[in-house]
Amino acid sequence: MVLIRPHLALDGLKRCKSEAEIRIPSYTGKPGMEPQPERTIPQLSHASYHRLLRQNRNFRLLWMAQIVSEVGDWFYTLSIYTLLLQLTGHAGSVALALVLQVLPQTFVGPTAGVVNDRLKRKHVMIAADLMRFGVVLAMLLVRSRAMVWLVYPLLLAETTMAAFFEPARSSVIPNIAAESEVLVANTLSSATWSVNLLIGASVGGVVAAFFGRDTVFLLNALSFLVSALLIGGMQFAEPHAESAAPLRPRDLVDFSPVLEGIRYIRNHPTLLPAVFAKAGELMIGPSWVIFTVMGAREFAVHGRGIDAAGGAMLGMSILLGGRGLGALVGPLVAARWAGQREHRLRLGILLGYLTIAFGYGVLGASRSVWMAAACAMLAHMGGSTVWVFSTTLLQIHTDDRFRGRVFAADLGLGSLTFAVTAYLAGRFLDAGISARTVATSTGLLMLVPAAILAWALHAAQPGKAQGAS
Secondary structure, eight states: OOOOOOHHHHHTOOOOSSOOEEEEEEOOOOTTOOOEEEEEEEOOOHHHHHHHHHHOHHHHHHHHHHHHHHHHHHHHHHHHHHHHHHHHOOHHHHHHHHHHHHTHHHHHHHHHHHHHHHSOHHHHHHHHHHHHHHHHHHGGGOOSGGGGGGHHHHHHHHHHHHHHHHHHHHHHHHHHSOGGGHHHHHHHHHHHHHHHHHHHHHHHHHHHHHHOHHHHHHHHHHHHHHHHHHHHTOOOOOHHHHHSOOOOGGGGGOOHHHHHHHHHHHTOTTTHHHHHHGGGOTTHHHHHHHHHHIIIIISOOOOTTOOHHHHHHHHHHHHHHHHHHHHHHHHHHHHHHHTTOHHHHHHHHHHHHHHHHHHHHHHTTOOSHHHHHHHHHHHHHHHHHHHHHHHHHHHHHSOGGGHHHHHHHHHHHHHHHHHHHHHHHHHHHHTTOOHHHHHHHHHHHTHHHHHHHHHHHHHTSTTHHHHHO
C-alpha cells in the first residue's frame, strides 16, 4: 500500500547539547474541555529514539513489521505502475490504480473505525496482513495485456485491508508508548517510512529491471506474512476492546457509532485542523502519476542490459528516492524544532504546505532527473512533516475509545483528496498537458490549503475573539 514508513534515520540526527525541557498540554478526554496546565518532558534527542527501540519491545516489533512490509510495498508499487503504463500506454491507467489504492479507504473508513474501536487492534492488523499476503500473490496471474483488468480488483481488495490496518496501527501507538514517547514514535515511524521508500524505490527498480516483476510480487507477499508474525508477538493492553460490547454483523452497517465519532470531533475544536491536515496534501495523488510519467518519458535511464521498461522503472526510482530522502529529513529536523509544543506543531503544518508548494512549483522546470529528484526531496520534506505533526496532535487529544474512528476519518478524508487529484492529473496528462505543467500546477494548488490553515491559525489566536467584540 503506497500510503499508505531504521537505524539509518538515527544516523542523521545529532545529539542534543543539553536535555532542555519542553512542554506539552495534558488532555482530559472529556468533551468540550480544553488542554490542562502544561507539564514538562525531555526534549527530543538521538538518545530518545535509541531508548524507545531498546526498551519498548512492543514498539520494536511494530517497527520491524513496518520495515519489512513497506520495503516490499515500494518494490511492488514501482512494478504495478510501470506495468500498467507499459501495457496500456495511458497515464489514466496509473491514475485509476492509485484511485483504487486510496479511495476505498474513504468508504470503508466508517466501518473500519467501528471495527477498530470494538475489536482488539492487534488482531485487526494480523488479519489484514494475512489477507494482503493472498491478494499480492494473486498478482502473479497478470502476465499479459488480456489479464491487466485483474490488477484493479486486486488493488481494491488490498486497499480495503489497508483501510483496517492503518487506523489500527496509528491507534495502538498511545497504548504501547508513554505520552512523552508519542512524538518520538511517530517521527521514527515517519523516518522509517522514508528510508523504506528510499531503499525500496532504489533497490526495487534494480530488482524489477534485472529479475522481473514476479520476483517483486513474491517478495511483497512474503513481507506481509512476516509482518503478521511480528505483530503476533506484541503483548499490550487494549482497554477499549475489554469494555466494548461484542461486535455483531449488523454493527458493521450501523452508523450510529460513526455519528457519535463525528460529534466527538466537532465538539473538540483542537481536533478539527489536524483531522483535515492530510486532506490538504493535494500533491500526494498527482505525485504518483507525475513521477511515473516523468520517469518513463522525461528521465528514463538508458544503459547496457536495460530495456525500455527497466529504464522507466529506474527513472521513476530515482525520483522516488529523492522523495524518500526528503520525507526522511523533514520530520527529523522539524521534530527537533517543534518538540511537543502544540503551537509549533500547528505552525509546522503550515510551513510544510508552503514547502510542498515551492518544491512542486519548481519541479516543472527541472532539466535533469537529479534536479527533479531534488525538487521532490524538498517538497516531501514538508509533506512528511505535515503527516507526522497532524498524527501526533490527533494522538495527544483523542480518547482511546474514539481513536479508531478518528484515525479512520483522518485517513478517509485524505484518501478522498488523494484519489480525486490523482484522477484529475491522469486526465490532464492524457489530454496532452505535459507532466511539467501538471507538476507546477500542483505546486500552485498547494497554496489553497496553506491559505485556509493560515486563516484558521490567525482566527484561533488567544484574545482574537475578545478583540473582535
